[in-house]
Amino acid sequence: xxxxxxxxxxxxxxxxxxxxxxxxxxxxxxxxxxxxxxxxxxxxxxxxxxxxxxxxxxxxxxxxxxxxxxxxxxxxxxxxxxxxxxxxxxxxxxxxxxxxxxxxxxxxxxxxxxxxxxxxxxxxxxxxxxxxxxxxxxxxxxxxxxxxxxxxxxxxx
Amino acid sequence: xxxxxxxxxxxxxxxxxxxxxxxxxxxxxxxxxxxxxxxxxxxxxxxxxxxxxxxxxxxxxxxxxxxxxxxxxxxxxxxxxxxxxxxxxxxxxxxxxxxxxxxxxxxxxxxxxxxxxxxxxxxxxxxxxxxxxxxxxxxxxxxxxxxxxxxxxxxxxxxxxxxxxxxxxxxxxxxxxxxxxxxxxxxxxxxxxxxxxxxxxxxxxxxxxxxxxxxxxxxxxxxxxxxxxxxxxxxxxxxxxxxxxxxxxxxxxxxx
Numbered sequence: 128x129x130x131x132x133x134x135x136x137x138x139x140x141x142x143x144x145x146x147x148x149x150x151x152x153x154x155x156x157x158x159x160x161x162x163x164x165x166x167x168x169x170x171x172x173x174x175x176x177x178x179x180x181x182x183x184x185x186x187x188x189x190x191x192x193x194x195x196x197x198x199x200x201x202x203x204x205x206x207x208x209x210x211x212x213x214x215x216x217x218x219x220x221x222x223x224x225x226x227x228x229x230x231x232x233x234x235x236x237x238x239x240x241x242x243x244x245x246x247x248x249x250x251x252x253x254x255x256x257x258x259x260x261x262x263x264x265x266x267x268x269x270x271x272x273x274x275x276x277x278x279x280x281x282x283x284x
Numbered sequence: 285x286x287x288x289x290x291x292x293x294x295x296x297x298x299x300x301x302x303x304x305x306x307x308x309x310x311x312x313x314x315x316x317x318x319x320x321x322x323x324x325x326x327x328x329x330x331x332x333x334x335x336x337x338x339x340x341x342x343x344x345x346x347x348x349x350x351x352x353x354x355x356x357x358x359x360x361x362x363x364x365x366x367x368x369x370x371x372x373x374x375x376x377x378x379x380x381x382x383x384x385x386x387x388x389x390x391x392x393x394x395x396x397x398x399x400x401x402x403x404x405x406x407x408x409x410x411x412x413x414x415x416x417x418x419x420x421x422x423x424x425x426x427x428x429x430x431x432x433x434x435x436x437x438x439x440x441x442x443x444x445x446x447x448x449x450x451x452x453x454x455x456x457x458x459x460x461x462x463x464x465x466x467x468x469x470x471x472x473x474x475x476x477x478x479x480x481x482x483x484x485x486x487x488x489x490x491x492x493x494x495x496x497x498x499x500x501x502x503x504x505x506x507x508x509x510x511x512x513x514x515x516x517x518x519x520x521x522x523x524x525x526x527x528x529x530x531x532x533x534x535x536x537x538x539x540x
Contacts, residue, residue, distance in 0.1 A: 131324070134331045141335035145439025148446035152481060155468070156374055156449055159477035237474075 167194065167213040168253035172227040172240075177208040178263030180229055180238045186212050188242045193218045196240060212240060222247040226259035238263065305501045308422070312430060312500070315423025325428040326435075333394035333429070334436030338443065340393055341386060345444035348381060349373065349451030357460050366462055370470040373452040378480040382445040384532055387491035390437055391524035395499035398429050399520040402503025403513035411504075426500040433496025434489065441488035483539050490531055495524045 153159040177199055186194040194214035202209050214221070224245030231238055242257075251257070290296055316322075356369045402425060405411055414421040449471075456462045475481070499520050506516030 131328075134328055137335045138327050138331040141330065141338060141436075142439065144338070145334075145442050149439075149442040149485070152378075152442060152446055152449065153477055156471045157378075157475045157477040157481050158472055159481075 164215055166216040168216055168219070169197065169211060169213055170221075170251055170253075170255055170257060171209055171211045172257040172260050173202065173205075173207040173209055174227075174229060174260050174262045175207060176262040176265060177210060177229060178238060178265055180210065180240065180263065184237065184239050186214065186240045186242065188218070188221075188244060193242075210240065219250065221251045223249045223251050223255070224259065225251065225257055226261065227257045228261035229263035231264065304505075305497065308426075308501050308504070309497055312422050312427050315420060315427050316431075322428065325424075326431050329428045329432030330436055333390075333398065333432050334440060337390060337393045337436070337440060340389060341440045341444050342447050344385065344389060345382075345447030346451040348385060348444075349377065349448030350455040352376065352381070352448070353452040353456040353460070357456060357462070366460075367466050367470060369452070369456050369462060370467040371474045373456075374449065374471045374475040375480055377445050377448045377452075378475065378484045379536075380484075380532070382441050382448065383484045383487040383491055384528060386441040386444045386488065387437060387495055387528045388525055390433070390440060390492070391495045391499075391521055391528070394433065394436075395495050395520050395524055396517050398433075398496070398499040399503040399506070399517045400513055402426070402429075402500060403506035403508075403516050406504070406506060407508040407510070407513060409508075422504070426504060429500050430493075430496045433499070434492045437492025437495070438485055438488040441484065445484070483535075486539075487532065487535050490535060491528050494527050494531060498524045498527065 180196060180199065182196050182198055184196045185192045186196065194212050197211045197213050200209050200211075201207070210227075221242065222245045224247040226243040226245065228241050228243065229238055230241040243259075245259075352373050353369055356372045357366055360366050360368055360372070405425065411421045411425070414424060453467065457464050457467060502516040502520045502523075506512045
């Protein structure tokens with residue numbers, strides 16, 4: 128058994144280092160443990176255009192992630208995109224006149240849903256809808272408008 | 285057993301070989317007992333194939349991380365996007381380079397030694413002797429090596445990836461002067477636990493099983509001569525490397 132002692136110690140140390148490396152990678156180098164938790168409530172908002180917002184995209188107030196987009200569906204009558212999001216329950220005092228806007232992190236970064244808190248005394252409950260919304264900034268449309276308006280200006284002169 | 289003697293020998297042979305290998309695999313798994321003496325031999329093999337491969341894995345991982353960040357910084361600099369280095373290094377290491385390079389290194393470092401060891405046991409009639417003593421050599425010799433490979437490769441992959449991230453941190457932050465906070469926050473916001481890290485871990489389990497099965501099978505199947513053991517060792521490296529890259533593509537295309 129004396130010879131086996133070294134072998135068992137070395138394999139034990141190896142297994143330990145391997146598991147430690149995995150844990151370190153998970154906590155330091157991935158989004159592991161940054162979930163908002165299971166304790167959430169649901170809000171929704173309607174947009175003309177959600178661009179490339181996806182289920183799983185973060186919902187932020189003041190740059191801090193407070194929830195994520197659960198689903199994006201199309202209202203078959205009004206043809207608006209209905210975004211349903213889950214918000215962590217500890218942020219349960221969001222005013223009812225809060226606005227929602229689809230923003231971009233960086234110039235060409237990922238889309239996220241930014242909430243702009245209003246000042247109303249009553250708060251949003253589970254299942255409520257936000258009515259003040261601002262659609263995504265789509266570069267092609269803005270450039271298109273710019274070219275169009277520049278052209279018409281020339282025409283009137 | 286001899287190879288089949290049909291006119292289409294060269295076409296039939298790979299399938300015949302694959303079927304034999306699969307039969308060998310199931311035959312081997314019937315011996316899985318999960319009790320004291322078997323665990324002890326598995327632990328012994330983990331030491332031989334896993335713990336002894338630690339140094340080469342760590343050195344390779346470190347330099348892969350460094351060279352990847354060097355290339356990334358040079359290329360992304362043209363777009364002014366050096367901030368994305370952490371993201372690029374993290375994703376490519378976790379998803380592809382970690383599992384694949386570790387498995388290739390493992391095939392070269394441990395797969396060959398398993399094949400050569402079993403082949404030599406066969407050449408020196410040790411396998412025959414076990415048969416005579418009514419000990420099943422497949423369960424006694426092949427199984428612990430296979431199980432040890434399946435356990436070791438994912439852990440080696442984790443160590444390889446950790447060293448690569450460390451190498452990338454040292455190079456891109458220490459040498460190229462990128463911002464520490466941006467580097468880590470890019471990793472923590474854009475690299476996903478399930479999609480990126482766990483996909484790599486799943487791959488490494490498959491690769492570990494593949495390399496170990498190929499190694500024990502070729503060792504067990506080798507001709508009991510010096511040249512036969514040499515051929516079997518070469519075949520182990522060649523076939524494991526090819527299979528790793530094929531399986532890598534298949535798993536990736538199913539998971540994304």
